[in-house]
Amino acid sequence: AEAREFQLRTGEVLDQTIYPSKPYMKSEEARLNTFGNWPASAPVQPEDLAAAGMYYLGTEDIVECFCCGQKLAGWEPGDDAWGEHAKHYPNCFFILGHDVGNVPLQT
Ligand SMILES: [Zn+2]
Numbered sequence: 167a168e169a170r171e172f173q174l175r176t177g178e179v180l181d182q183t184i185y186p187s188k189p190y191m192k193s194e195e196a197r198l199n200t201f202g203n204w205p206a207s208a209p210v211q212p213e214d215l216a217a218a219g220m221y222y223l224g225t226e227d228i229v230e231c232f233c234c235g236q237k238l239a240g241w242e243p244g245d246d247a248w249g250e251h252a253k254h255y256p257n258c259f260f261i262l263g264h265d266v267g268n269v270p271l272q273t
Contacts, residue, residue: 167210167250170228170237185259186266187235188221193269197221197232209243218247219260219268233260233268 191197200222201212208227215222220229220238228239236255252261259266 167238167242167245167254168240169254170239185264186233186268188230188232189267191221191232192267194271195269198271200224208241210241210245210247214247216271218251219258220247220251231255231258231260233266234258 186192191200194216197216197220198212201215203224204212204222205227210227212222215229219231219233221232222229223237226239227241228237230237231251234255234257236258238250238254241250248261251258255261260268
């Protein structure tokens, strides 16, 4: 995957008070529900993306993180949702394991 709309916001990234970026998407179930029109040809599954903090924006294969608010797209075979998130946005507090209010799926 590739980073979309990468922003140099290093100063903000260090400010925990802005997280999560999209509090209404802190629930994994809410994130999963955004993937209704996720392209069937995409090599990454909605369950994996939602678990990695991402939700679908409804266009192409662009997803956004509820925590850092950054976007990923251009998913390729072999891509791992969590791995790509961590690779492009290693400062994301969800990736770093901080308590940012994520609500995991009830299993
Ligand atoms: Zn993130």
